[in-house]
Amino acid sequence: MFEFLKKFKQKALVYGKSSEKTAEKYLRKKGYKIVETNYRCKKGEIDIIALHKKYLVFCEVKARRNQTYGSALEAVTPSKIRKIRLTAEDYLLKKNLKDADCRFDVLTIDETPDGTRMELITNAF
Template sequence: MVDDRQRFGQTSEQMVAQYLQREGYRILETNYRTRAGEIDIIADHNGTIVFIEVKARRSRSYGDPKWAITPAKQRKLSMLALVYLKAHKAMYRRARFDVVTVQMVAAKPIIEVIRNAFELAYG
């Protein structure tokens, strides 16, 4: 059963995928899952594989959503990206990590794309 918070997250991810497509990204995967976790969106942008984390907030009560990408989250996303690249025989491809935030302001979504938000993170 999907609660209101999960529904908001799913809707935000769909909105972001559509936005990215209009910006020239080709969506390869959404909600790519492994035993270790999930990557929200994987896309190709000008020949680069982009691993995208979506963070959405209905208000600023908990601060700017981009600050929710902690070093631990960066390490986890890095590990998942390496699993994807290896599974798709794409270790030679350029890759980057983008963070996309969605903030509701006066009931209107504001989308911000942060390209190259962080580097591959280890240990």
């Protein structure tokens, strides 16, 4: 039983990392310059930090292989938003960028029977 859960979690991690790489490529095509990926601190993690036009963008990537647990966008909960904001604040302080114009984007990747659907929500929260 535990072995099954371990393998399931490993597959989810691999899928998550693959989705983040797909997201990086997508954002680059949209004109984003990737500054950092997987920024971590005690407060949380930010998947992608990028420059886009005049903004420093903190981007959350959410991917779903199916809709069993809801859409990718539904996974961006108020609790997750709070952690992202706190982590962004930590990043800005550590990098001495407290006066930077910032934005929070969400990139969703949903696998459907019709194929993969990606949606970029700028200034999501």
